[in-house]
Amino acid sequence: xxxxxxxxxxxxxxxxxxxxxxxLAQPKGWNDPFPPHKIMDNLYYVGTSQLSSFLITxxxxxxxxxxxxxxxxxxxxxxxxxxxxxxxDIKILISGHAHPDHIEGDPLVKEMTGAQVxxxxxxxxxxxxxxxxxxxQQPIDRIVDDGDTVSLGGxxxxxxxxxxxxxxxxxxxxxxxxxxxxxxGFLECSLNIQGMQFVGNTDYPNIVDDxxxxxxxxxxxxVEVWASSHGVFYGLDEKYAKLKARKEGDPNPFIDPEGxxxxxxxxxxxxxxxxxxxxxKAKAQ
Ligand SMILES: [Zn+2]
Numbered sequence: 001x002x003x004x005x006x007x008x009x010x011x012x013x014x015x016x017x018x019x020x021x022x023x024l025a026q027p028k029g030w031n032d033p034f035p036p037h038k039i040m041d042n043l044y045y046v047g048t049s050q051l052s053s054f055l056i057t058x059x060x061x062x063x064x065x066x067x068x069x070x071x072x073x074x075x076x077x078x079x080x081x082x083x084x085x086x087x088x089d090i091k092i093l094i095s096g097h098a099h100p101d102h103i104e105g106d107p108l109v110k111e112m113t114g115a116q117v118x119x120x121x122x123x124x125x126x127x128x129x130x131x132x133x134x135x136x137q138q139p140i141d142r143i144v145d146d147g148d149t150v151s152l153g154g155x156x157x158x159x160x161x162x163x164x165x166x167x168x169x170x171x172x173x174x175x176x177x178x179x180x181x182x183x184x185g186f187l188e189c190s191l192n193i194q195g196m197q198f199v200g201n202t203d204y205p206n207i208v209d210d211x212x213x214x215x216x217x218x219x220x221x222x223v224e225v226w227a228s229s230h231g232v233f234y235g236l237d238e239k240y241a242k243l244k245a246r247k248e249g250d251p252n253p254f255i256d257p258e259g260x261x262x263x264x265x266x267x268x269x270x271x272x273x274x275x276x277x278x279x280x281k282a283k284a285q
Contacts, residue, residue: 122168
């Protein structure tokens with residue numbers, strides 16, 4: 001890895017989010033703690049400063065979505081504890097999309113909690129091939145497809161496969177209640193395209209068609225409350241600042257249907273630009 005790339009990674013750590021399943025050290029600062037907080041109802045943020053993890057609490061135990069790096073796990077554990085919950089009460093672990101910064105911690109969380117590990121079917125080959133830096137095998141206990149549900153203690157999450165960023169990227173929806181109203185909650189996977197090859201990608205020949213279908217599908221959800229695999233995608237810093245300053249009667253800052261649609265539009269535009277540039281470069285060669 002050359003010095004310039006290394007420098008770029010520090011300046012723009014998101015560059016790493018797309019990297020293939022190589023075991024790289026996590027970018028500096030990504031595991032810094034972030035204040036854990038309630039998003040709405042029984043949905044909590046327990047991730048690090050750059051990597052999202054979500055806890056869904058129920059009377060029959062809790063669900064964790066995404067473990068991040070193995071070195072993120074103690075940060076997540078501390079966040080769960082700080083909210084007053086027991087890490088060992090995690091009964092189900094929904095694995096994040098199949099990139100190291102979302103799944104490397106799965107074996108450790110499985111060891112610590114014995115949770116059932118849920119993985120999307122299209123991610124299974126990559127999860128199995130993933131070279132965990134400690135040589136651990138990635139756990140897979142249940143495989144899910146588009147439309148499948150995960151239920152525990154009265155809460156049900158629905159899987160929505162939105163391929164492109166990975167071949168089986170899954171977003172999860174769940175109903176969330178606040179002040180007598182029920183909102184459509186949506187935990188987005190990722191629409192990030194940084195560093196991706198759209199022309200002549202032999203590992204993922206239908207990547208362009210997948211992304212196009214995903215942008216269309218992403219718009220179709222009646223999203224009201226949303227979050228994503230990286231805080232930067234949904235304006236976590238700004239929304240958390242609003243949450244902290246929130247007074248009675250103020251709206252919950254995570255209710256953001258327009259922000260969600262704008263996010264899809266922004267990432268679709270980036271995709272179109274990069275695809276056009278790659279196509280014209282290929283033509284010129
Ligand atoms: Zn990723």
